[in-house]
Amino acid sequence: MDSEKYKKCASEQEEKFESICLRCGECCGALDDVCVNLVKTKTGNRWFCKEYNDRFKLQKTVSGKSFRCVSIREHILNDTLRPNCAYRAS
Ligand code: SF4
Ligand code: SF4
Known part of the structure; x- marks a missing residue:
């Protein structure tokens, strides 16, 4: 596969992987001590x-706790996905 084809394929795979997310915010603390970077969409449901x-x-939570943000791939590898996360079923 040439380099351009590889990049296109990788980008499509990334897009497909990202599209699984429901934007529920649970992995960023939406249900408890939320990350300061997490904001609601205009419609307020994502x-x-x-x-x-x-x-x-x-990163920091609103209560001031420090934590390191990790990728969903890392959550999958370490089996630390939230119970309702869409990536559990994918
Ligand atoms: S920095 Fe990480 S934990 Fe914080 S909102 Fe962004 S993705 Fe979520
Ligand atoms: S818990 Fe899963 S579905 Fe919800 S925002 Fe995080 S990655 Fe997306």
Whole structure:
């Protein structure tokens, strides 16, 4: 596979993987001590990360606790997905 085809294929796979997320916000603490970067969409029924492209570093919750944001792949590998996470069924 040439480099352009590989990039296109990788980008499509990434998009497909990201589209599984329901944006419930549970993995970012929406049900308890939420990450300061998590904000609600205008309709108010979904969440998004305002630092998504720069998220993998130390972050804080609204109560001031520090934590390191990790990828969903890392949650899958470590079996730490939230009970209702859409990636459990995928
Ligand atoms: S930084 Fe990480 S934990 Fe915080 S809202 Fe973004 S994705 Fe969620
Ligand atoms: S818990 Fe799963 S479905 Fe919900 S926002 Fe996090 S990754 Fe997406």
